[in-house]
């Protein structure tokens with residue numbers, strides 16, 4: 001029995017970038033799981049994990065936190081299922097990619113995503129996220145948002161090495177997706193779920209890759225409604 005804890009916003013939208021990594025990893029391994037959504041400000045709901053962040057995975061009474069630790073756990077615990085890394089070399093290189101995504105890609109999107117996310121969560125969650133980001137970035141969300149056009153261009157530039165790999169591969173894992181794809185998917189899915197801003201140009205090969213990723217595992221990514229789709233439905 002596997003259980004996943006992730007963040008849920010208004011309309012129960014699943015907007016946690018790190019949890020999307022874990023979600024896809026579970027689908028990749030073909031493991032059924034129960035998903036629980038929590039409010040980001042409701043730390044009591046995940047008190048059992050001894051820390052305050054998601055994703056959290058529970059498996060046979062064991063609690064694993066941190067998306068990278070969860071990926072390692074799944075690969076070790078379910079070696080007979082499709083691989084997340086393709087072996088030791090792939091695991092180490094995927095770790096480099098994981099750290100790069102955390103330190104380069106996610107901070108590049110924060111200037112506009114954290115502002116847009118306020119419209120996707122309740123008041124208490126919005127206040128929590130505002131406090132957290134403003135103290136980390138030493139700027140107000142509005143000041144950060146004012147730099148969004150530059151931020152989008154900077155984000156697109158950072159993806160140049162990914163484009164190079166996608167020139168000759170359908171996925172970062174080669175012919176099929178692996179955990180590196182799940183990591184990048186999590187970043188772009190976060191943007192898709194919370195923001196109306198076009199993070200990628202339509203002609204970008206990363207956009208074409210993202211469409212392929214949205215279709216994987218019975219379209220689990222696409223089934224999550226985008227911010228644009230939710231806004232249209234509400235109008």
Ligand SMILES: N[C@@H](CCC(=O)N[C@@H](CS)C(=O)NCC(=O)O)C(=O)O
Pocket residue numbers: 007015016017018019040052053054055065066067068132
């Ligand atoms: N290094 C952690 C980061 C997890 C993380 O920051 N999760 C965010 C959601 S995407 C979170 O739970 N934030 C809650 C908070 O900071 O209060 C991982 O890879 O799982």
